Amino acid sequence: MTLAPVEDLAAVLAVAGDLVEGVRPGQWDDPTPCPEWNVRHLVGHLVGGDRLFTTLLRGEEPPPPSARDPRSTDVLGDDPAAAQRTAARELIEELSRPGALEKIIQIPVGPVPGAAAAHMRSVEAIVHGWDLAQATGQAVRFPDDVVERVLEFTRAKLADVPAGRSPFGPPRPAPADAPPVTRLAALLGRPVRG
Template sequence: MTSSPVEDLAALLAVTGGLVAGVRPGQWDGPTPCTDWNVRQLVDHFVIGDRLFATILRGEAPPPPSALDPKVTDVLGDDPVKAQRTAAQDLLAALSEPGVLERIHQIPIGPVPGAGAAYIRATEAVVHGWDLAQATGQEPRFPDDLVQQVLDFTRAKLADIPPDRTPFGPPQPAPDDAPPLTRLVALLGRSVQEQNG
């Protein structure tokens, strides 16, 4: 277990970045568990999210909602790996500024302290990392202890998330003894019935 939400998020974003790097050239148009998005749009979604949160945490005006739609806005360019890494570094830098973790920030689902924003981005990194792994035949190697923290946070905050919490869906069944990652993605609407843990 690491010592701060920023370090935890950095570790999780690094795993997600590895999954982005593992996407093969012919896979970018393939389907994902987020049925509205292909692989490229899924990666666009979480890169856009990291950029959005960095902007908000710095106290800057967020872009218009249309700029947040991965079907409309492509921020990956010719180098998706670099785009993801740069967005992650920008987010971590914004979270590392003095006072940011304690201050309240207005994010799309409402006001949260910076530490809560870090956990929300951690949830996105892990769940969409799992989505990406499923779509591209990779193994999502997120540390169990960090995923357990994200799972605990998500369980506690789920009631605060709007009912239309796209791309997360209604909770799905998962074995009580399943690994934290399986339980987390099931909690957020992923079918894990065919997963062997």
């Protein structure tokens, strides 16, 4: 199987890492487009998700859901950017192992092959990277070609999500000529400007 989903994920995790590095000291408690999370919670969610998928790919027992809530468990420590880069690197290493993309892992929404897990982490990195950029006044610089592939994957898979189980809000409108990241954010329930 091609490593394209892993290469795409590595690219978006690198951009997400740049966004985390761009958070200024006074912004960690600021609100985000995710009403229940401030900036620190949002970044903790991203890092925790990468760590969870790494654990599952290794065949290890995941922490209980209560220990994965970024509002009650701090996975960032004193250096959130380093925590994000380490979690991203370890996830890419696991997904790059022979057979990892074909391996079925049990994630919170059900069993998926590693390739689908890589796509799902790309969705998370991009949309929450967009959230982080909005919350901290940073530019969003995800590669358009990668975001287009993730947007195509997301459109195809959203129909498979049972009603009431979607971790995202209902789709919102976006201008047809909007950049791919804006269209993905709108598809996943973010209000976007035209």
